[in-house]
Amino acid sequence: MMLTFQKSCIIGIASLFLMVLTLPVMAQGGGNSSPYDPTDFRPLGRFTINANELVYSPDGYHIIGLQEVLQEPAAEDETAEGTSDETDSTDQEPVYVRMLTMWDIRGGKTLWSVQLPDRDWERIEFSPDGTTIMVQTTLPYPNEEEVRLTFYDAATGEIISQTGNIDIINAPIIPGDLPQGLYAESHYTADGEHVVISYYRRTEAPQCGIWEVALANLLWEKDTLCGSVNADGLYMLVPEPHANTYSAYRQLAAYDMLTGELVSVSEDEVAEYSWLDTTHVLIHRPYGDPPIVWDILSNTRAVLELPSPMGMFWPDVLQGQLLYDNGSTMFVWEMRTGKLLREVNITGQPVIQPDRVLFLQTDDNWYELEPEDRNEAFVATDFETAEVVWKARWQHDYLEVSPDGLIAAAFDGVLRTVDIFDLTTGKQLGSIPTLSDYYYLTPEWDWLVQPSYDVFVVWGPPSQVGLFEDVPSIKTVADTELRYEPIAGYSSARTLPAGQYLWAVGRTGNSAWIHVEDARGSRYWVEADTIELLVPIEEIPSDE
Numbered sequence: 001m002m003l004t005f006q007k008s009c010i011i012g013i014a015s016l017f018l019m020v021l022t023l024p025v026m027a028q029g030g031g032n033s034s035p036y037d038p039t040d041f042r043p044l045g046r047f048t049i050n051a052n053e054l055v056y057s058p059d060g061y062h063i064i065g066l067q068e069v070l071q072e073p074a075a076e077d078e079t080a081e082g083t084s085d086e087t088d089s090t091d092q093e094p095v096y097v098r099m100l101t102m103w104d105i106r107g108g109k110t111l112w113s114v115q116l117p118d119r120d121w122e123r124i125e126f127s128p129d130g131t132t133i134m135v136q137t138t139l140p141y142p143n144e145e146e147v148r149l150t151f152y153d154a155a156t157g158e159i160i161s162q163t164g165n166i167d168i169i170n171a172p173i174i175p176g177d178l179p180q181g182l183y184a185e186s187h188y189t190a191d192g193e194h195v196v197i198s199y200y201r202r203t204e205a206p207q208c209g210i211w212e213v214a215l216a217n218l219l220w221e222k223d224t225l226c227g228s229v230n231a232d233g234l235y236m237l238v239p240e241p242h243a244n245t246y247s248a249y250r251q252l253a254a255y256d257m258l259t260g261e262l263v264s265v266s267e268d269e270v271a272e273y274s275w276l277d278t279t280h281v282l283i284h285r286p287y288g289d290p291p292i293v294w295d296i297l298s299n300t301r302a303v304l305e306l307p308s309p310m311g312m313f314w315p316d317v318l319q320g321q322l323l324y325d326n327g328s329t330m331f332v333w334e335m336r337t338g339k340l341l342r343e344v345n346i347t348g349q350p351v352i353q354p355d356r357v358l359f360l361q362t363d364d365n366w367y368e369l370e371p372e373d374r375n376e377a378f379v380a381t382d383f384e385t386a387e388v389v390w391k392a393r394w395q396h397d398y399l400e401v402s403p404d405g406l407i408a409a410a411f412d413g414v415l416r417t418v419d420i421f422d423l424t425t426g427k428q429l430g431s432i433p434t435l436s437d438y439y440y441l442t443p444e445w446d447w448l449v450q451p452s453y454d455v456f457v458v459w460g461p462p463s464q465v466g467l468f469e470d471v472p473s474i475k476t477v478a479d480t481e482l483r484y485e486p487i488a489g490y491s492s493a494r495t496l497p498a499g500q501y502l503w504a505v506g507r508t509g510n511s512a513w514i515h516v517e518d519a520r521g522s523r524y525w526v527e528a529d530t531i532e533l534l535v536p537i538e539e540i541p542s543d544e
Contacts, residue, residue: 038420044458044468045458046108046457050454052065053124057126060444061106062130063456064124066100066116068098069097069098069099070095072094098121100116100152105442105449107468108469121136125187126188128191131154131192132154132160133152134149135149135152136186147165147166149162149216160213166197190233191231192213193214196210206225208226210257220260224238226238227239230277237253237281237296239252240252251267252265253266263297270285271285271286276335277315280296280335292338293333304333311327325348328347329346332344353424356382358389378392378394406424407420407423408421411434433500439451452520474533476497476531476532478530479496480530481530483524493524502517506541512527513527513528514527
């Protein structure tokens with residue numbers, strides 16, 4: 001599993017419903033601001049996080065977690081006369097308190113830690129720009145219907161604002177014998193200035209509230225579920241039932257986020273919908289009707305006559321245009337009018353580079369290909385000319401593209417490496433060994449983090465090793481046998497190739513064998529002549 005920072009494409013299937021498929025980040029121009037080359041990365045250090053819940057910041061540099069810490073009772077208080085208070089702290093039992101803690105992956109240091117109130121934790125979320133953190137809590141049972149949102153400064157941990165208790169128990173109730181449920185879910189808007197929260201006791205009677213983050217003010221409420229908010233945070237789409245007909249399908253209503261006033265209502269029944277930009281919405285309709293592009297401000301609609309109901313929409317490749325891939329041909333529409341501009345004999349995943357758009361495609365039956373055919377199974381095609389730019393060997397299931405679209409990373413499940421590719425040539429530039437298939441690259445591609453249980457190993461440019469305390473002290477220079485005992489010929493656990501990094505924890509008296517620890521904490525013995533010491537031998541404790 002790989003943690004990435006992603007955008008979405010939209011897939012249309014035969015019934016014209018939508019699904020969201022998460023795919024790698026694609027740049028919208030501007031290039032990669034990282035000064036580092038990931039092929040030069042090495043393990044810089046490791047650190048441990050003991051927390052129940054972890055949430056990653058949008059820039060990937062910070063991790064926030066929920067910890068339970070055993071707290072000793074406070075020392076007994078003294079009165080003004082110097083006599084002890086009646087409460088004796090020695091009779092009090094230690095208690096667990098819940099802490100909200102922030103770490104920086106660039107060194108693994110704790111930035112701040114604050115104690116949470118005695119409430120049940122519900123969820124934690126970073127604002128899209130990473131400057132604030134929302135914590136949703138409820139009162140302990142049996143008063144869990146009271147929800148509270150607390151907003152913290154991500155840099156300091158200080159509370160910015162806090163709502164009062166949002167009392168779900170006062171949400172509208174439909175009479176009947178069905179049990180009353182308690183539900184509340186909150187999310188930041190894309191601009192990070194507001195939070196939308198849907199809550200209800202019964203799904204038939206939902207409530208939607210819009211809260212301002214800076215002052216924790218309630219802007220407005222409506223008797224509906226909250227919907228999708230556009231990228232600039234100005235409008236929200238809310239599915240609403242038709243006025244005169246009973247249908248499983250809804251109309252879409254667009255509301256002003258600041259005032260709650262109705263902006264416009266779609267004419268069509270809606271099966272699924274998605275924002276294309278800040279004012280245009282892609283609506284898939286039921287019953288096989290073609291999808292439409294709806295402009296919420298002018299309340300106009302453009303019908304898209306699809307050549308095939310099976311395909312994928314790409315809304316953010318070309319500004320003002322909508323791409324539709326039916327598996328063999330790319331159709332390009334003008335978003336505003338729905339006019340078909342052109343057809344290109346091309347398919348695959350779009351990658352935006354500074355001077356062109358490439359479409360990357362690999363054979364879905366790669367594993368069934370003959371070995372000689374696999375060398376040209378990965379194809380890059382120029383979108384403008386429809387010419388093949390390069391062909392390359394492919395043996396991966398996932399591709400993550402850098403912000404400038406010039407390099408890519410892919411996990412090799414056989415060799416357990418993150419392979420780096422040049423997307424201008426298709427050549428492999430290098431590989432990064434992984435602890436597992438769970439890792440993430442920060443959005444600017446300047447750090448790679450490999451979590452393994454509570455241990456985090458950080459890869460990055462060698463110039464940044466000074467940020468870490470627990471740094472590797474050994475590098476293998478040849479194939480190295482990891483043995484359970486410091487005896488030649490003793491059974492080995494596994495073999496490490498050259499270029500791997502380990503931590504030294506001891507050595508034999510003659511220094512012929514080094515006791516090492518891998519990133520996960522497993523310990524082995526290696527012969528000294530197969531490794532390079534990155535620290536003086538005297539710094540490694542002797543076992544004799």
